[in-house]
Structure formats: structure tokens, C-alpha cells
Amino acid sequence: MLKLHDLSKIYRTDEVETVALDTVNIEIEAGEFVAIMGPSGCGKSTLLNIIGMLDSPTSGAYLFLDEDVSGYSESQLSNIRKHNIGFIFQSFNLIDELTVAENIELALLYHNIPASERKSRVATIMDKVGIAHRAKHMPSQLSGGQQQRVAVARAVVGNQGLILADEPTGNLDSAHGQEVMEMLQGLNDEGTTIVMVTHSPAHSDYARRTINLFDGHVVTENLRATG
Amino acid sequence: MISNYLLAAWRHIANNRLFSVINIFGLSVGLMSCILILIYVRDELSYDQWLPDGERLVRLHTAYYSPDAPPFLTIRAAGRMMEAIRNYASDQVETGLRLVEVGVTVVRGDAIFNEDIMFADGTFFDVFQLPFVHGSAGTSFSKPMDLVITESTAIKYFGRTDVVGKNLTACCLQGSQLEVQVTGVIRDLPENTHLEFEFLTFLDPSMFDFAPNVLNTWTSVNTYTYFKLKAGADAESLKKRVDYWLNNESPLREMVEEGVLPSERLQLKIMPVPDLHLKALRDAGNIGDMKPLGNNSMVLAFVGIAFLILLIASVNFMNLSTARASRRAREVALRKVMGASRRQVAMQFLGEAVAISVLSLLFALVAVELVLPFYNMAIGRQLNLVLSDDLPLLITLVSIAVLVGLVSGSYPAIYLSRFLPARILKANQSSDGGGQSNIRSLLVIFQFAASIGLAVCTVVIYAQTSYARSMDVGYNYENKIVLSGLGATAAVDQRQTIVNELTAIEGVEHVVLSSEVPSQDNENNTGFTLLEGASEGLSESVVLNYYTAGFGFFEAYEMEMLAGRGFDEAFSSDVIVPVPEGDDRIGHAGVVINESAMRRLGFSSPEEALGKTLRADMFRAGTFDLSIVGVAKDVYFRSIKFGIRASVFLNNPGSLRVATLGFRTHDVAGLVREVERVWKKILPTTPISREFLSEMIQAQYQAEEDQAKLFGIFSALAVVIACLGLYGLASFTAERRTREIGIRKVMGARVRDIVGLLVWQFSAPVLIANILAWPIAWYVMSEWLDGFSYRIEGHYILVASMAAGTAALLIAWLTVAGRAWKVAAANPVNSLRYE
Numbered sequence A: 001m002l003k004l005h006d007l008s009k010i011y012r013t014d015e016v017e018t019v020a021l022d023t024v025n026i027e028i029e030a031g032e033f034v035a036i037m038g039p040s041g042c043g044k045s046t047l048l049n050i051i052g053m054l055d056s057p058t059s060g061a062y063l064f065l066d067e068d069v070s071g072y073s074e075s076q077l078s079n080i081r082k083h084n085i086g087f088i089f090q091s092f093n094l095i096d097e098l099t100v101a102e103n104i105e106l107a108l109l110y111h112n113i114p115a116s117e118r119k120s121r122v123a124t125i126m127d128k129v130g131i132a133h134r135a136k137h138m139p140s141q142l143s144g145g146q147q148q149r150v151a152v153a154r155a156v157v158g159n160q161g162l163i164l165a166d167e168p169t170g171n172l173d174s175a176h177g178q179e180v181m182e183m184l185q186g187l188n189d190e191g192t193t194i195v196m197v198t199h200s201p202a203h204s205d206y207a208r209r210t211i212n213l214f215d216g217h218v219v220t221e222n223l224r225a226t227g
Numbered sequence B: 001m002i003s004n005y006l007l008a009a010w011r012h013i014a015n016n017r018l019f020s021v022i023n024i025f026g027l028s029v030g031l032m033s034c035i036l037i038l039i040y041v042r043d044e045l046s047y048d049q050w051l052p053d054g055e056r057l058v059r060l061h062t063a064y065y066s067p068d069a070p071p072f073l074t075i076r077a078a079g080r081m082m083e084a085i086r087n088y089a090s091d092q093v094e095t096g097l098r099l100v101e102v103g104v105t106v107v108r109g110d111a112i113f114n115e116d117i118m119f120a121d122g123t124f125f126d127v128f129q130l131p132f133v134h135g136s137a138g139t140s141f142s143k144p145m146d147l148v149i150t151e152s153t154a155i156k157y158f159g160r161t162d163v164v165g166k167n168l169t170a171c172c173l174q175g176s177q178l179e180v181q182v183t184g185v186i187r188d189l190p191e192n193t194h195l196e197f198e199f200l201t202f203l204d205p206s207m208f209d210f211a212p213n214v215l216n217t218w219t220s221v222n223t224y225t226y227f228k229l230k231a232g233a234d235a236e237s238l239k240k241r242v243d244y245w246l247n248n249e250s251p252l253r254e255m256v257e258e259g260v261l262p263s264e265r266l267q268l269k270i271m272p273v274p275d276l277h278l279k280a281l282r283d284a285g286n287i288g289d290m291k292p293l294g295n296n297s298m299v300l301a302f303v304g305i306a307f308l309i310l311l312i313a314s315v316n317f318m319n320l321s322t323a324r325a326s327r328r329a330r331e332v333a334l335r336k337v338m339g340a341s342r343r344q345v346a347m348q349f350l351g352e353a354v355a356i357s358v359l360s361l362l363f364a365l366v367a368v369e370l371v372l373p374f375y376n377m378a379i380g381r382q383l384n385l386v387l388s389d390d391l392p393l394l395i396t397l398v399s400i401a402v403l404v405g406l407v408s409g410s411y412p413a414i415y416l417s418r419f420l421p422a423r424i425l426k427a428n429q430s431s432d433g434g435g436q437s438n439i440r441s442l443l444v445i446f447q448f449a450a451s452i453g454l455a456v457c458t459v460v461i462y463a464q465t466s467y468a469r470s471m472d473v474g475y476n477y478e479n480k481i482v483l484s485g486l487g488a489t490a491a492v493d494q495r496q497t498i499v500n501e502l503t504a505i506e507g508v509e510h511v512v513l514s515s516e517v518p519s520q521d522n523e524n525n526t527g528f529t530l531l532e533g534a535s536e537g538l539s540e541s542v543v544l545n546y547y548t549a550g551f552g553f554f555e556a557y558e559m560e561m562l563a564g565r566g567f568d569e570a571f572s573s574d575v576i577v578p579v580p581e582g583d584d585r586i587g588h589a590g591v592v593i594n595e596s597a598m599r600r601l602g603f604s605s606p607e608e609a610l611g612k613t614l615r616a617d618m619f620r621a622g623t624f625d626l627s628i629v630g631v632a633k634d635v636y637f638r639s640i641k642f643g644i645r646a647s648v649f650l651n652n653p654g655s656l657r658v659a660t661l662g663f664r665t666h667d668v669a670g671l672v673r674e675v676e677r678v679w680k681k682i683l684p685t686t687p688i689s690r691e692f693l694s695e696m697i698q699a700q701y702q703a704e705e706d707q708a709k710l711f712g713i714f715s716a717l718a719v720v721i722a723c724l725g726l727y728g729l730a731s732f733t734a735e736r737r738t739r740e741i742g743i744r745k746v747m748g749a750r751v752r753d754i755v756g757l758l759v760w761q762f763s764a765p766v767l768i769a770n771i772l773a774w775p776i777a778w779y780v781m782s783e784w785l786d787g788f789s790y791r792i793e794g795h796y797i798l799v800a801s802m803a804a805g806t807a808a809l810l811i812a813w814l815t816v817a818g819r820a821w822k823v824a825a826a827n828p829v830n831s832l833r834y835e
Ligand SMILES: Nc1ncnc2c1ncn2[C@@H]1O[C@H](COP(=O)(O)OP(=O)(O)O)[C@@H](O)[C@H]1O
Pocket: A011, A012, A013, A018, A019, A020, A039, A040, A041, A042, A043, A044, A045, A046, A047, B830
């Protein structure tokens, strides 16, 4: 599905240079469930952002669906992104002024989909993640777990094949975290590729493969024995 | 504690440059406008307030009504009214005073000047206690022909002020030259009085025996009439007495038609002298006062604008403070955690607002200093601002600044102090709910409604003034020089000579004589009876306005004749030749009437009027039968504000006072020199008084144009302040919404989707503001336009509204789009990082 080749990311701010990623080589197949782990500041979010085309690498190649996208313009990237990639953030990142349904609909708003179809797809996905009864609520009226379920719904409502989740359970208690992980597992079973950053070994167990980052380097890759 | 607050406030100002600049600039400009308007209004309100016993002084105004003509209003009164009212209401009136203005030439050595002499009853200084420089009220103004002049007049003629006992020669009173001795010198009249004169002469009523329409009359209005009231009486009580007298005791009962009360034809109004400057305008008709009157509604309008500008600036402050609230939320929360009460937090923010407002006042004062000379030029005043000797003004300004600070700080203070620390410090919640942005939208709507309203008014006022200026008045006023003073005794004999010599000058096309030229608002009325009407029972006389037009007048002015002809030397029988005194014969002459007069006299077509006869009493010339020889198209002979009056044109050589000289030349300066040379040669003792007719016409619109200009400037300032606020608000909103913008971009929104989103957010309030502003502007401007007899049509207001609304929307778009673009183009990652 995607392939990173000798990819580096260097942040330059006022004479300080941070090497967030250092010649990283990663390949991810369609249908995989990959966990990324590592200490804080080691470059996990940076990696995820680059995979999600929210940020561009300083050097190296990035092949997405066999296309080298590293030289693409922002609008080209935006176009690929909105059809293929869904995001889930640790802090949910729902828009406070919009209702649950509107937040989910946002992911379809820029896709040229007629309003009636948008509504029905939003309704379907809300049923699926179990928040249909909260459709008219504002995010501030929901618990963290419910908010994250909305975020998951938003990430997949556009039939995106790849979901990038940056510490999706970081702000949730274990029960709610478990719930979200099961949802991701379910999506993966249906064929969605998932790349997830997490600190919890328990949650990384849901993944088939774990990539350990340290100081911008890939240290180890563990494959979980399928049993 | 205080220093901690001050430090926080100062850091806040310094660290939020955009916020501070917008607020301080907006408030400074607002306060500057407010100060400029305030000193102007204060000056307007100060007129005649300084007069000793001013509250006991009143003036008598007159209004005439006739069934089918517009009312005739004047701030003067008939000559016999003063004595009659003083005697009848002697329990209320302490003394009365008449003033009569007479134009003369004053000679001293080689110097000759045209001057107006104010003849006044001996009671003048009892009524107006003006300070003397030399002499005193008792000694200098005690017998007929005593002459009191102002200081600057003394200097003009003698080079010094102690000139009591010196002689001046005046020409001409009753046809003869007169040697008058100066008996007193008074201080120059201040700017802020309705009175205006340089020469004040003790009136001897017998002087006007030759002109009974000045003093010895119940119907001609030629005197300014004042009363000083006894203690306890006021304008209202005197008005009651006068109204009773008019219908029950006055000789006017005999002068109106059978079955009609005098009050149906004539109203006597009493106005307190301190009110004159601002309120006399509504009684003044078109002859005006001694000098231009103020305009109460303009003063109110300006006060309204000042208030709106300040409000708009205050709203900026409120909006920007609350919009940025999330940034200070943490400070508030921590202060509260440390034990600050809500009241203390609120006081802190109020204090900040007052500090910013007072700082703005300082900038505003500097700005006033800088723009005052231009402002004075624009309004034709000499206003100044010396705060050190003007404690009341200083206190007023500081109070206004503090009040503005309190008003603008109140909402942010209440809003910010309400933050609950627990919620803010939880940090994951956005601190800014939807409610506040609604209030901000309301405030933006208010700002833009006010700005759009002001802009509409400005456009309409401009359109009306330029329309009035460019309208077709019906005659040609270009390339004409008006020479007045030909009615002076010395000039009468030379009149034909001077006309001939002027006509001979190279480039002069014609020289015609008349009693008035267009734009001169003199009022001459007399009754005309249509003789042919008698058979149809129309024997009543119709009061019409009349002018004298010499030979060639209509042709020179290119006034169109609907039927018949103008006056021509070939028809010498048109001319009014006075019937010798003691002779009872009725004289015969020709007359030209205008279209309106034709209708007033009951004719349905110009042709029908030709050849018919009007009988009229021409005062000292005798009674005349006037045969209608021509019907002229209606023209705006008087100012456009006055409209068209039913008028009669006579050819009465006794009334020819002004010459109109039409020219066609490229060397206007040379022509003027030549005209002056000819005048001086033929009339050496009469100073020349010449004006370009186009400038006289233009002068009529000057006041309106100046006001339009001021209105425009202040509304533009209001719009600028409102836009600044919008810019700031858009910036902060865009900033506050960066997270949302980031999310939307992650979802695939393009930069232009984001810009569109923000632009729409700010378009909605501006659109609503339009909906609010239009009807109000429509109403106000329709009322204003109603005051003009000749005006642009109502749909212009709509056009102006659309123009102003569209402009406001465009400005709002540009303002917001610039900011939105910057935020929208930023990488969403930064705004989505969890920190
Ligand atoms: N926009 C940025 N500018 C400068 N440095 C950054 C930026 N984003 C991340 N970094 C730095 O890059 C490194 C990796 O950051 P990040 O990928 O967020 O780590 P993680 O998600 O593993 O905690 C850190 O040292 C961080 O300080």
C-alpha cells in the first residue's frame, strides 16, 4: 500500500535542528494493522503525519499506492488524502460548534457528494459505531469514549482504505480504550489498513506488526505470531 | 496589586499589537471626532447666551398665510407692531426695540465704503447691554442721529478707537448727504451672537416718513422687533397676550376679508433671543437674519454621529477583547485559583479598558491640534481648544473617555470574570462557546448598520446638493457680472450713461437693469386685481410677488416666453411713469407675469392671459392698470430652496437698482478692470459692488455643501473604524478557528473552501446590517429631502443604499479574506498537535 524509502524529516527552528526521522525505511501492505511505539519525542507523530500527507519529508521517497508522492503539490496531496486516508487523533479534534452528525459529515463535505447521500452514509456509520442516538448532540455533551467513536466514524465514513490513528486511546480510560480498539479491529477485519501510534503494549497487541522507533530510527519490527 | 495589574495590562497591550493598535487607533479617531463635534456644537449653543438679562429678551417673528399660496415667513415684523404690543402688554413688557437696516456709502477723506447702518430705537442699550470702549449708553446714545460704531470700524476709518466727536459722511439718507458725528465706540460684537452691525444710529422715526412701509405700517415687514420682558413674564405668556390682541383688539381686524380672523392670515411668534441662532431658521423663510442662522437639526445630527462613532469604537473594543478571551482565560483562571474574586477580576479588566481609553484621549487631543486648522476652514469658524483655561471642557472630555472605557470594558469584564478555573485549566475544552460569538455578531451587525446608515445619508446628501447645484434653473447665469448700488441717489441720474458706457466695452454683450437679480431673496408683494374678472365675480385682489425688469432683461437672461413678449424699448408705453401726487388719474403700463401667476390669476393658457388688465397700487407711483404683454416660463428666480413663486415683472424705472452685464471674452480680468474704470469715472462717489452671478448662485449652496462634506468625513471615519474592528475580529476569529480549519483541511477542504467559510461568516452580519440600516436611512433621508422643494427622487435613496451596502460587503470581504487566506494556507498539522 505504501513504502517509505530512506525517508528523513528535519525541523529547523531558530538555529535548532531536530532530526525527527532519520532515513526510515518502512513498507506497509494493504490490509495490515501496524502499531508504532516508542518514547515521547521519538518521531511517531511526525511519521504518521508524513504517511498521512499532512507534512512532507525533508528527503527520501514516499510511494503511496505505487505513486511517488514526495514531490506532489499540496492540492494533489489533499486530493489523494481525502479519498484514501482517515485520521483519528488523541484529542479527538471534533469541531465544537458542529453536532455529532455534522462532524462526521465534514469528511464527505469536500467530496462532491450530494447532500442526501451524505446524510444516509452518515446515518449508516453512526449506527455502526453506536452513536446514532447522539446525532444531534454537541461534542462537549459527550464522554471522551463517545467523542472518539465519532472521530472513528468520521475517519471511515468516506470509505478510506487507510486509517492513521495517533494515540487514539491516550485520552481514554481503559474500558473506553478497549472499546475503540475493538472498533479498529473490526474495521481491519473488513479490510481497512490501520496504522496506529500507541504507548500501551496491550493495545499494540491488536496489531499484526509493531514498529519500534527510537530517536527517529526504526529499531525493531516485531511480527505477532498469528495464532 | 495595582502595579501587578498595570504590568499585566501593559504587557498585554505590548504583546497584542494588532489588538492594541486597532483599539487605540479606533478610540482615538472616535474621540477626536467627538471632540471636534463637541467644540462645534458648544460654539453653536453659546450664541447669545452671554447677553446680560438674555433670558428676558425676545424677538417678534411674523408669518403670513393666504389660501392658495405658500406661507410667507420672516423673522422681521411690521413697523407698528412694537409700540402696539408694548402698550397693550405693558404688564409683561418692560421695553421694546426696533432695528432697521439701511445700506449707504460712508465717506471719510478719500475712503469710500458701502456699509449697512443699523437704525435703532433709543432703547437699544437697555435691551442689549453691550460694553462701551469710549462713551456710555447714557451719553452716547441719547438723541436722534447719535452714532455708535464698533472698535474695528473706528480703526478702519480713523486708525484708532478714541474717535468720539469725529465726523463721518453718509450718503444718502432721504436723498441727501449727511454729516454724522461719532458719539460712542463699542467692543466688536463677538462671533457668537445673532446681531451683526458696525454702525448703530439712534432712530428718528420721522426720517422714514418718506417710506411709510418701514415704520408706519401694519403689513410691510421691515424691522427687527425685540422686547425686554418684565421679571416673571416669558415668551409663552407674551405670545398668549399677543394672540388675544391680534384677533380681538388689533387694527388688523379691519384689514382682513369679511368673516376671517386676523390669525388666519397672520401669525405673530415670540422667540427668546438665546434661542434665535438655532431655532429661528424655521421662522426665517428665505430672507434670513442679520447673519446666517444655525441649524438645530444639523447640530443634532452631528451629535448623533459623534455618539455613533464612539459606540462603534467601543464595540471594537468589546469584540476584540472577548474574541481574544481564550488567550487570557488562563490568566483569569490562575488569578482565581490564587484567590481573586470575580469582582476583582472584573475591576482589573475595566481598569484596563479605562486606561486604553484615556491613552486614546491623549492621542485624540494631539490629533485635534493637528486637524483643527483644516476643520475651521471647512466649517468657516475660528474654534480653538485650550484645555488649560477650559476646565469644564477638560472635565467633560475626561469623563467621556472614562465613560467610553467603562462601556467598552463592561462586557469583556463581565465575560472574562465569569470563567470557571476548573474548566479553563482542564485545557482540553475550547474555552470559547458559541454564545459569545453570537453576541459579537450582534455587535458587528450594529457597527455595520450604523456605518451603512451613515454612508447612505452621506451619499444622499451629496446627491441632493450636487443635484440642486446642477439643476436647470430656467435662466442663464454664466458669464454675468452683477453691479449693485445703482439705486443710490447719486447714481440714478447717471444710470443711462453708465449702461451705455459699459455696453460699449469690448466683450460686453448686454447690460440690463432690474430691481433684483436671481438668487437675491427680496420680498415685494402687493395685491393685483384682474379687471376682466369682475364680470365673473373674481373681483378679489391676489397678492403676488413683483420685480422690476428693465428693457432686454428676459432676453439677456434667456428666459423663455410662453406667449407675448418681454419689455422692449420699442414699447415705451410699458414703462411705469409715476402719477403726479394729488392727481387721481389711473396710470397705464405693461406687465409680464410668470406661469405660476398666470394660474393664480385663473387663466388656463398663456394666450388667454395676454391683453388682460391687472390693477395694482404702486405705492408712491400711484394706482396703475397693467396690461399683460407677456407670459414667461416659470424659473427659479429665487434660490432653489425657496421654490417658484407666482410673480409679476414690472418695468418701473424707480426701482432699478442692479445692472447685469453679460460678457463673452477670454480676458475676464481685463474686462473687470475696464468695468471698474468706467464705474469710477462716472460714479466716483459710489464704491463699486460687483459679483459674478454664478458665484452668487453658488453661495446659496455653500452651507449645504460644507455640511455634506463634514458629514461625509465623519461617516467615512465611522466606516474606517468599523472595518478596522472587523479586520481585528476576522484575525482573531481565524486564529481561534485554526484548529477547526486544520480539521477541515485534513478532511480535504481547499484553501478557498476555508476562505469562503470565513468570508461567509462575516458576510452574514453585514447582510443583516443592510436589512436594518436601509429602512432607517430611507426614513431619515426622506424626511430630510422633504425639506427641499426641489429634490432628488426617493429611489435615489435605494440606489444609495445598494451602493453603500455593496461597498460595505466588499470592504468586509477584502478585510476578512486577507486574514483568512493566511490562516487557511497554514499547515494543519501545527494546529492539531496536542499541546
Ligand atoms: N513543527 C515542529 N517544529 C519543530 N520541531 C518539531 C515539530 N514537530 C515535532 N518536532 C520535534 O520533532 C521530534 C519528534 O516529534 P513528534 O513526532 O511529535 O514525537 P512523538 O509523537 O513521538 O512524541 C521532537 O523532538 C519534536 O520536538
